[in-house]
Amino acid sequence: MSGPTVRDVAEVAQVSLATVDRVLNNRGGVSAKVVDRVKAAVAQTGYVRNLAAANLSRRRVYRFCFVIPSGDTGFIALLHEALAREQQRLMEEQVLVQVVPTKPFDVEDQVAALRNLECDAVAVMASEAPEINEEIAALHASGVRVISLVADLPSSGRDAYVGPDNVMAGRTAGEFMGRFIKDQGNVLMIAGSLAARDHSERLLGFRMVMQERFGGCTLLPAAQGADNAERVEQIVLEAARDRRLAGIYAIGAGNRGLVRAVRTLAPRPTTIVHELTPTSREALRSGTFDLVIDQDILSGVIAAVKIMRDLTEATTPPADAGRIKLNIYSRENIQ
Incomplete structure (x- = not known):
C-alpha cells in the first residue's frame, strides 16, 4: 500500500x-x-x-562542502572514508559533496578554505578562533548555511551542530578512570590542541568528575600532542620518567605513539582514549588500552547532510537532529 x-x-x-x-x-x-x-x-x-524525485523533477542540485582536517590515519581517515562513500550515494539524489581538506589546528589555513567556497551549505570542523567566526559570518551574509561538525563553534552564529556532547564524553571518561584506578595515583591528560573545542570540552568534563568524585587522584597538567604520534609518545615517556602513571586519558589522536609508550611502562597505566580506529581497536584486543569512547562518524556525516539539506530547503531541523550518541568499547565487546 x-x-x-x-x-x-x-x-x-x-x-x-x-x-x-x-x-x-x-x-x-x-x-x-x-x-x-x-x-x-x-x-x-x-x-x-521524496527529495530525490523532487530534485530530479525540478533539476535542483545541492552543493554541500565539508571543510575538515586532512589526514590518512585515525579518526580523520575514517571521516574521509565515510564522506567518500556518501559522495557516491548522494550523487543519485542530486547532491554534490565537496571535501575541502585543511591543515589540522591551523587557523590560517582553515580561514583560507572558508574564503574560497561556492556551495549552498558547509559543514566545518575547525579551531575556535575569532578569525573563523568572521568567515562564518561572511558565509552567512552570502546566503550559505553553516553547521559545525564534531567540535562545536557556538559563538560563530552557525546554524546547527553535528557531533557528540563532548563534555559528557569527558565526564564518562572521568567516571571510568576514577573507578579503574581506585581513586589514587597520577593521571596524565593529553589533548591534541586546547584550541579545538571538542578537546577542551572533553578535558573540562573529565576534570569535573575527577575533582568531584575522585579527589585522591593527582591530575598532571594537560599536555598538547598536536595529534602527532611521535609527540604523544614523547609526552608519555617524559611524564613517566619521574613518577608512576596510574592513568592516561588521551583526548585526541596520535594513538600509535601512545601504544608504543604504554607498552614500555610497568605497571601499565589504565588508558582511556577516544574513537574506535584500527589502532585503538587492536590496542583494546591486546590489553594496551582499557576503554574507547567512540562516536559513529558515518551517522554524523549522514546527519550533517540531512541538516544541510533541510536548511537549504528553509526547513527547520529537529533540535536533536545533530546529536551523535557515544558508544563505549572494552576488550570484552570489541569485534
Missing part, C-alpha cells in the same frame, strides 16, 4: 496541487495562512517528500 501523496495533502488543505508544490518547494506567492494550512495537512496525512 502506497503512502500519502501530494494529492492527499491538497485535498485535506483544500488547495490546488500547484499551491501544495509552491509551499513544499518554497516558491513563494502563497499567503501565510495558506502555507499554514498546507503544513498542517502534511502533518495530518503523514506525507513525506
Whole structure:
C-alpha cells in the first residue's frame, strides 16, 4: 500500500496541487495562512517528500562542502572514508559533496578554505578562533548555511551542530578512570590542541568528575600532542620518567605513539582514549588500552547532510537532529 501523496495533502488543505508544490518547494506567492494550512495537512496525512524525485523533477542540485582536517590515519581517515562513500550515494539524489581538506589546528589555513567556497551549505570542523567566526559570518551574509561538525563553534552564529556532547564524553571518561584506578595515583591528560573545542570540552568534563568524585587522584597538567604520534609518545615517556602513571586519558589522536609508550611502562597505566580506529581497536584486543569512547562518524556525516539539506530547503531541523550518541568499547565487546 502506497503512502500519502501530494494529492492527499491538497485535498485535506483544500488547495490546488500547484499551491501544495509552491509551499513544499518554497516558491513563494502563497499567503501565510495558506502555507499554514498546507503544513498542517502534511502533518495530518503523514506525507513525506521524496527529495530525490523532487530534485530530479525540478533539476535542483545541492552543493554541500565539508571543510575538515586532512589526514590518512585515525579518526580523520575514517571521516574521509565515510564522506567518500556518501559522495557516491548522494550523487543519485542530486547532491554534490565537496571535501575541502585543511591543515589540522591551523587557523590560517582553515580561514583560507572558508574564503574560497561556492556551495549552498558547509559543514566545518575547525579551531575556535575569532578569525573563523568572521568567515562564518561572511558565509552567512552570502546566503550559505553553516553547521559545525564534531567540535562545536557556538559563538560563530552557525546554524546547527553535528557531533557528540563532548563534555559528557569527558565526564564518562572521568567516571571510568576514577573507578579503574581506585581513586589514587597520577593521571596524565593529553589533548591534541586546547584550541579545538571538542578537546577542551572533553578535558573540562573529565576534570569535573575527577575533582568531584575522585579527589585522591593527582591530575598532571594537560599536555598538547598536536595529534602527532611521535609527540604523544614523547609526552608519555617524559611524564613517566619521574613518577608512576596510574592513568592516561588521551583526548585526541596520535594513538600509535601512545601504544608504543604504554607498552614500555610497568605497571601499565589504565588508558582511556577516544574513537574506535584500527589502532585503538587492536590496542583494546591486546590489553594496551582499557576503554574507547567512540562516536559513529558515518551517522554524523549522514546527519550533517540531512541538516544541510533541510536548511537549504528553509526547513527547520529537529533540535536533536545533530546529536551523535557515544558508544563505549572494552576488550570484552570489541569485534
